Amino acid sequence: MTNLPPPAEELRLLDAELRQLDMRRAVLLRRREWLVHTLRAAARQPAPGAGTSPGGGPPRAGEGAVARRPEASAPGVQNVLLVLGGVLLTIAAVAFTLVSWGHLGIAGRALVLGALTVAALGGPVVLLRRGLRSTAEAVAALGTALTVLDAYALHEVAFAGTDGFGYAAGASAVLAGVWAAYAVLAGASAPTGARGTAQGASAGEGTRPGLRHPLPLAVATAHLPLLLWAIAAGAGPHTVTAVLLVTAAGGTAVALRAVRVPVRVVAVVGALGMGLVGVLSAGWLCWSASDPGTAARAAALLAGAAAVALLAGRFVPDADVAVGAALAAGLCLVSGAGGVLWVAVPGEWTVPGCLACGVALLAVNRTALPRPLRRGLVRASAVVQCFAVLWSVPLVAGTVLGPSAQAARPWSGVPGDARDAVFTDVPWPPYAATVPLVLAAVAAVLLLAGRNTTRRPAATAAALVLGWAAALVLPPVLQLTYTAGLVAQGTVVVAALGFAEWADRTEPRPSPVTLTARLLALVTSVDLALFSLASEPATIGVLASLTAVFAAVCRRPGPASLAAPAALAHATALACAIGASAGWRPPQTALLVLVVPAVAALV
Numbered sequence: 001m002t003n004l005p006p007p008a009e010e011l012r013l014l015d016a017e018l019r020q021l022d023m024r025r026a027v028l029l030r031r032r033e034w035l036v037h038t039l040r041a042a043a044r045q046p047a048p049g050a051g052t053s054p055g056g057g058p059p060r061a062g063e064g065a066v067a068r069r070p071e072a073s074a075p076g077v078q079n080v081l082l083v084l085g086g087v088l089l090t091i092a093a094v095a096f097t098l099v100s101w102g103h104l105g106i107a108g109r110a111l112v113l114g115a116l117t118v119a120a121l122g123g124p125v126v127l128l129r130r131g132l133r134s135t136a137e138a139v140a141a142l143g144t145a146l147t148v149l150d151a152y153a154l155h156e157v158a159f160a161g162t163d164g165f166g167y168a169a170g171a172s173a174v175l176a177g178v179w180a181a182y183a184v185l186a187g188a189s190a191p192t193g194a195r196g197t198a199q200g201a202s203a204g205e206g207t208r209p210g211l212r213h214p215l216p217l218a219v220a221t222a223h224l225p226l227l228l229w230a231i232a233a234g235a236g237p238h239t240v241t242a243v244l245l246v247t248a249a250g251g252t253a254v255a256l257r258a259v260r261v262p263v264r265v266v267a268v269v270g271a272l273g274m275g276l277v278g279v280l281s282a283g284w285l286c287w288s289a290s291d292p293g294t295a296a297r298a299a300a301l302l303a304g305a306a307a308v309a310l311l312a313g314r315f316v317p318d319a320d321v322a323v324g325a326a327l328a329a330g331l332c333l334v335s336g337a338g339g340v341l342w343v344a345v346p347g348e349w350t351v352p353g354c355l356a357c358g359v360a361l362l363a364v365n366r367t368a369l370p371r372p373l374r375r376g377l378v379r380a381s382a383v384v385q386c387f388a389v390l391w392s393v394p395l396v397a398g399t400v401l402g403p404s405a406q407a408a409r410p411w412s413g414v415p416g417d418a419r420d421a422v423f424t425d426v427p428w429p430p431y432a433a434t435v436p437l438v439l440a441a442v443a444a445v446l447l448l449a450g451r452n453t454t455r456r457p458a459a460t461a462a463a464l465v466l467g468w469a470a471a472l473v474l475p476p477v478l479q480l481t482y483t484a485g486l487v488a489q490g491t492v493v494v495a496a497l498g499f500a501e502w503a504d505r506t507e508p509r510p511s512p513v514t515l516t517a518r519l520l521a522l523v524t525s526v527d528l529a530l531f532s533l534a535s536e537p538a539t540i541g542v543l544a545s546l547t548a549v550f551a552a553v554c555r556r557p558g559p560a561s562l563a564a565p566a567a568l569a570h571a572t573a574l575a576c577a578i579g580a581s582a583g584w585r586p587p588q589t590a591l592l593v594l595v596v597p598a599v600a601a602l603v
Contacts, residue, residue: 113150116146117143120140120142120143121140121143121146121147123136123139123140123143124137124139124140124143125185128210128211136186136211140186140211140213141213147178148175151174163232165229165231166228166229166232166233168224168228169225169226169228172225172228173225176218176219176221176225178218180215183214183215183218186210186211186214215260215262215263216260216263216265219254219263219267222250223270226243226247227240227274237285238285238297238298242278242304244275244278244281245282245301245304245305245308247278248271248308250271251268251270251271251274251275255267255268256312256316275308278301278305279302279305279332282298282301282305283298283302283336285301286298286299286301286335286336286338287342289339292340295340298339299339299340301336302332302333302335302336305332306332306333309326309328309332310326313326313329313370313373319371323372323373323376324376325373325376326373326375326376326379326380327380328376328380329376329377330358330379330380330381331380331383331384333361334361334384337353337354338350338353338357347431348431348432348434351391351431351434352388352434352438352441354387355384355388355438355441357384358380358383358384358385358388359381359445361380361384362378362445364377364378365378385445388438389439389442391435391438392432392438392473395429395432395435395476395477396439399472399476400472400527402424402425403530404530405425406421406530406531406533406534407530407533411534411535411539414482414534414535415482415534416482417485418481418482418484418485419475419476419477419479421531421534422485432473432477433477435473435477436474437470439466439467439469439473442463442466443466443470446459446460446462446463447460457511457513458512461512461516464499464513464516465520468496468520471488471492471495472489475489482534482538486538486542489524489528490528490542490545492521492524493524493546493549496517496518496521497517497553497559497563500517500518500521500559501556501559503517518559518562522566525550525570528542528546529570529573536577539577540581543571543573543574546566547567547571547574550567551563551571568596568600575589575592575593575595576589576593579593
């Protein structure tokens with residue numbers, strides 16, 4: 001049985017417990033108030049001591065919880081409001097200038113705009129000294145917009161009769177200088193390391209004193225005066241192109257020397273834009289010129305652009321950017337030389353001339369240029385060689401695929417020459433006389449470039465394909481007789497098989513060179529068989545020769561996997577040709593065809 005205390009004693013105990021609960025509640029409320037204050041301060045700007053106890057000791061349990069990130073911080077809202085305010089003020093100033101301008105006299109106009117401009121440009125200096133960076137930026141943006149309106153108002157009042165492009169050129173030059181000077185003066189007036197307090201500037205902003213936008217704006221505007229002056233003066237296309245390239249060179253110099261990232265970005269974008277337009281204009285002037293002198297002037301502009309690109313690549317710390325600059329420089333040089341050749345020499349020699357210039361770029365490997373520049377120029381040479389090979393593709397494709405038209409009209413008669421036999425149903429490509437020379441030159445470059453490298457097998461295989469293409473298109477280019485064309489293609493088959501045998505003994509196995517040579521021999525043999533369909537004796541003689549050649553190669557186990565099917569195919573075609581020549585019916589010819597696998601099985 002439980003003994004209960006007297007009522008007076010129990011009441012005393014209850015009062016004591018309630019007093020302890022009240023004291024505990026007060027402590028917990030004070031602790032809660034401190035935690036809320038700490039988390040709000042951490043949300044605004046993290047402090048090094050956040051999370052410690054009020055006495056500086058280690059954090060208690062539950063004190064390290066991270067507060068939920070607000071949707072928009074107070075500094076962000078303030079900056080947005082400042083930007084919107086600056087935009088609205090700028091719109092109001094524009095509306096005043098364009099709409100209410102006629103209601104004031106000359107003195108009133110000058111007084112209003114001048115006062116607004118001076119106030120808008122002078123206010124940021126004071127604001128920067130107080131650390132109010134965002135407010136200073138908004139007011140300074142209004143000031144720079146007002147300077148543009150001042151230039152427009154000055155033209156309407158005092159220079160209304162002047163040329164618009166000429167006045168715009170002078171105004172842009174003056175504005176660029178004023179904004180650059182204003183950025184320097186505002187930066188000198190701002191204390192180094194000052195942080196915007198009321199605007200909640202992010203960490204690290206104060207390490208860049210002064211205003212941010214005037215200097216990039218000045219650099220962007222500085223790209224306009226020369227071009228506008230050239231247009232106002234009625235300059236010709238060569239002068240305008242030179243102005244574009246000079247402006248791009250100036251922007252490149254600013255980009256290389258600029259310290260601030262926004263200035264560097266604006267300078268790079270302006271230099272690339274002006275330089276690209278200038279290079280394209282110079283290339284068009286060079287390739288559309290009607291005489292060598294005009295083409296040489298445009299080529300000189302391209303050479304100047306190449307010199308600027310190489311100079312920029314020499315001082316750029318990024319290796320990839322330097323490689324790209326050297327690549328562009330090499331292409332500009334070759335394009336200029338090609339434009340001069342297009343006017344000065346016959347059309348079929350333009351591509352070989354460009355190829356010679358591209359190959360000459362490989363000489364940079366023996367110079368003291370930095371490695372990124374040498375890599376870029378070598379890549380430019382590779383691009384030129386690839387374009388030269390692509391230029392020869394139509395002739396090579398026509399030579400390989402053209403004889404297939406003989407299958408529709410076999411034994412129709414001996415053509416006049418090898419070109420007539422190949423290009424019967426398709427037109428002869430223009431300027432194709434120098435295709436064999438181009439293919440042979442690129443093949444030689446590949447062999448020399450890859451002889452002492454790890455890519456030697458691949459380079460040798462590619463050179464073999466190019467050399468085969470050069471030999472294949474040579475009879476149509478030289479317009480050899482039909483019989484000489486047959487002999488030339490047969491020689492290519494034998495040479496490819498012989499080269500495969502040599503490579504099989506000297507190259508490591510499996511070798512791409514050996515496989516490539518055998519495939520080329522097989523393709524040429526099919527092309528030769530189709531080529532011979534124009535004449536009945538030529539068809540039988542060629543098929544018999546191909547059967548014997550591939551059967552002889554089958555003596556070795558290596559090439560037998562490819563040569564044996566080729567020999568059987570040619571022997572089958574020979575049996576069909578013999579039956580057709582003898583006037584046999586299909587059943588009789590089929591019996592002759594069955595002899596081929598029987599003989600092959602016996603062998």
